[in-house]
Amino acid sequence: MATVEVTFTPLPAHVRTARLVATAVARRSGVDESLLDEVRLAVGEACSRAVEAHRRHCPAEPVRVEMTDQDERFVVTVSDHAPTPAGQPAAPAAAAESTGRDGIGHDGGSVIPAGFGLAVISGLADDVRVVSTSSGVSVRMSWPSAAATS
């Protein structure tokens, strides 16, 4: 069971809420102060990605964020329910996928390629796992927490 779970309507306005909650829970879990900016940024990126996916495929479905203390790690998992077509992985290496993801919302003319947000996340958390199935994508990130740093 997650320490804290947040589900929110897939609207850009709520991404800030999710990253603030994640930062607060990370602090309580004992994640070092120097890492909290990375937590905030990485969770924000994962939530932004999920929101954009839901707005395209399932705007009535909420995005879910689970935060857990686990084995001296603070673990955050952001899950979406947007179907990933077979053969189109959501991993950072697939930045050239042709889903037409718009890095700046659905106003067209993206200058940031698809998968860029995941690439940023990979630069912020030393442990990132992306699981992509036909029913959605979950991005799992973790940072060392209090027990590891004591």
Added chain:
Amino acid sequence: MDLKLGHYNKDGIEVVDVEGEIDVYTAPRLRELLIDLVNKNNYQLVVNMEKVEFLDSTGLGVLVGGLKRVRAHDGSLDLVCTQERILKIFRITGLTKVFGIHDTVDQAIAAKKSEK
């Protein structure tokens, strides 16, 4: 307010002051402002990020988009930023090599003038 925007002209260069958080929700406003400035023939831009508290890849996309627009008119878009927390995402993405990043607005303006 999550994002506060302002702009003024100094020595022929349009300076954009950004305050607050630039993310998937607020970035469209910055994008619209940059588009508007370019449409009004402002091709030498300096974006002052000193009061930016948060910047994600959506915000980066807006800045890159602005850079592309001004470069289409042989212009430039430079940044003012000394905050390590903001510079970090530029470093992670390699965009420190793409943008001129200065410590103050005056230094950014002086650098532009010396390029001419």
